[in-house]
Amino acid sequence: MNTPQLTKNQTLVFDVLTKAEAPLSAYTILDKLRDNGFRAPLQVYRALEKLLEYGVVHRLESINSFVACAHPNEDCHNHGLVAFAICEGCGQVIEFHDHEVDHRLMDWLKSQKFKAEKATIEIRGHCATCS
Amino acid sequence: MNTPQLTKNQTLVFDVLTKAEAPLSAYTILDKLRDNGFRAPLQVYRALEKLLEYGVVHRLESINSFVACAHPNEDCHNHGLVAFAICEGCGQVIEFHDHEVDHRLMDWLKSQKFKAEKATIEIRGHCATCS
DNA sequence: ATCAATTGCGTAATGCTATAACGTGTGCGA
DNA sequence: TCGCACACGTTATAGCATTACGCAATTGAT
Ligand SMILES: [Zn+2]
Ligand SMILES: [Zn+2]
Ligand SMILES: [Zn+2]
Ligand SMILES: [Zn+2]
Numbered sequence: 001m002n003t004p005q006l007t008k009n010q011t012l013v014f015d016v017l018t019k020a021e022a023p024l025s026a027y028t029i030l031d032k033l034r035d036n037g038f039r040a041p042l043q044v045y046r047a048l049e050k051l052l053e054y055g056v057v058h059r060l061e062s063i064n065s066f067v068a069c070a071h072p073n074e075d076c077h078n079h080g081l082v083a084f085a086i087c088e089g090c091g092q093v094i095e096f097h098d099h100e101v102d103h104r105l106m107d108w109l110k111s112q113k114f115k116a117e118k119a120t121i122e123i124r125g126h127c128a129t130c131s
Numbered sequence: 132m133n134t135p136q137l138t139k140n141q142t143l144v145f146d147v148l149t150k151a152e153a154p155l156s157a158y159t160i161l162d163k164l165r166d167n168g169f170r171a172p173l174q175v176y177r178a179l180e181k182l183l184e185y186g187v188v189h190r191l192e193s194i195n196s197f198v199a200c201a202h203p204n205e206d207c208h209n210h211g212l213v214a215f216a217i218c219e220g221c222g223q224v225i226e227f228h229d230h231e232v233d234h235r236l237m238d239w240l241k242s243q244k245f246k247a248e249k250a251t252i253e254i255r256g257h258c259a260t261c262s
Numbered sequence: 263a264t265c266a267a268t269t270g271c272g273t274a275a276t277g278c279t280a281t282a283a284c285g286t287g288t289g290c291g292a
Numbered sequence: 293t294c295g296c297a298c299a300c301g302t303t304a305t306a307g308c309a310t311t312a313c314g315c316a317a318t319t320g321a322t
Contacts (some may be wrong), residue, residue: 007299010246025276040302045280050299061193062251064279064308083236085245098239105254107215112225113259114216120253121194123236128244138270158307171273176309181270185283195308269318279308284299291293 012036013047014068017057022091023065060084060093062122070095070119079103083121089130134185143167144178145199148188153222154196161171191215191224193253201226214252219260 006014016032017024018074024032026044038044048066051057056069063086069077076082076097083101085094101121109116137145147163148155157165157175169175179197182188186208187200194217200208201224212233216225232252240247 009300025279037301041280042282043301046300061253085168085240085243085247086250087245094243094245096239101232101235104229105252108227108229109216109254110258112216113262114218114225114254115256115262116216116254117219117256118253118254119179120255121236122192122251123240123245123247123249124251125240125246125248127246131244131246140271156308166304172309174272177270195282263322265320265322267319267320267321268304269316271314271316273313274311275313277309279306281304281306283304284302286299288297288299292296 007047007050009038009043010047010050012038013044014051014056017051017066017068020068023060023063023067023086023093025065029066058082058084058095060086060122061120061131062086062124067093067095071097081119081121084123085127086122086124087127087130088124089126092127093129134187138178138181140169140174141178143169144175145182145187148182148197148199151199154191154194154217154224155199156187156196160197167243184223189213189215189226189252191217192251193217193255198224202228212250214254216254216258218258218261219255220257223258225233225258 012033013029016029026041026048030038030041030044033044046058048059052059056072058067058069059065060067063094080097080099081102083096083098087093105119106116135171143164147160157172157179161172161175164175165226179188183190187203189198189200191198192194211228211230214229214232216227216228218224236250237247
């Protein structure tokens with residue numbers, strides 16, 4: 001997905017996520033943007049919807065939060081899975097790709113004639129610092 | 132995790148999930164158990180908490196739903212990851228394990244000195260029938 | 263048998279996450 | 293100019309999960 005010029009709201013949300021040290025929930029983003037005129041959840045969710053579509057933001061399903069893509073310039077997202085290691089101590093997220101895992105999963109799905117459209121790989125635990 | 136004798140509520144919730152053809156949300160389970168005396172979400176969530184602990188039920192994070200374990204007698208859960216292919220057409224879920232994927236992911240995490248505690252692998256798409 | 267600790271249960275209230283529905287304004291091509 | 297697509301603002305509502313409080317049953321010493 002090519003990334004067009006972001007709108008005002010999309011830019012605000014994206015900037016908040018980019019500056020954050022950990023994933024943020026939609027409502028946390030809302031709070032951080034109240035001074036910028038945000039008043040309702042939908043303003044955040046609409047911006048997030050586009051940012052997710054453009055691939056510059058990821059949603060972490062297991063913690064209902066959002067994070068800026070750590071590899072915005074790589075093309076891995078176009079043909080590979082993305083995995084996340086989420087530290088429950090400090091909240092930090094490591095985003096990574098592994099083609100071996102990809103292929104292995106995809107092969108298995110293919111053997112079941114299952115057509116994959118969206119994948120979630122999230123590992124929760126503790127990072128080196130927080131162990 | 133060894134599975135002790137289930138309590139009345141746990142049994143009711145487990146039976147509902149076992150009979151279901153697709154994952155169920157907590158509130159759907161609640162509705163199905165109103166005739167059995169269930170009145171509040173907490174009755175469901177408390178039962179689910181235990182069932183998850185015993186490993187006889189899995190939570191699907193990407194769809195906020197719960198499903199009975201498809202391989203309750205295998206010991207894969209003790210040392211391996213579980214993955215789910217979720218059909219967005221019929222709702223059916225295929226639960227599977229792949230040690231190759233396991234090891235690959237675990238090796239990567241180890242290289243980052245990340246201590247994994249819980250993993251989520253969920254692929255959404257369409258099953259053979261619904262494609 | 264008694265007491266204390268644990269566990270499960272019932273109910274009400276609350277909080278967090280996400281979407282539906284409706285209307286406005288703006289830009290742009292037919 | 294008209295029609296359409298799109299972003300935006302606001303209110304209300306839907307859906308998911310937990311906190312808090314109290315009671316009852318169970319267990320396991322003493
Ligand atoms: Zn990314
Ligand atoms: Zn950490
Ligand atoms: Zn299982
Ligand atoms: Zn299907």
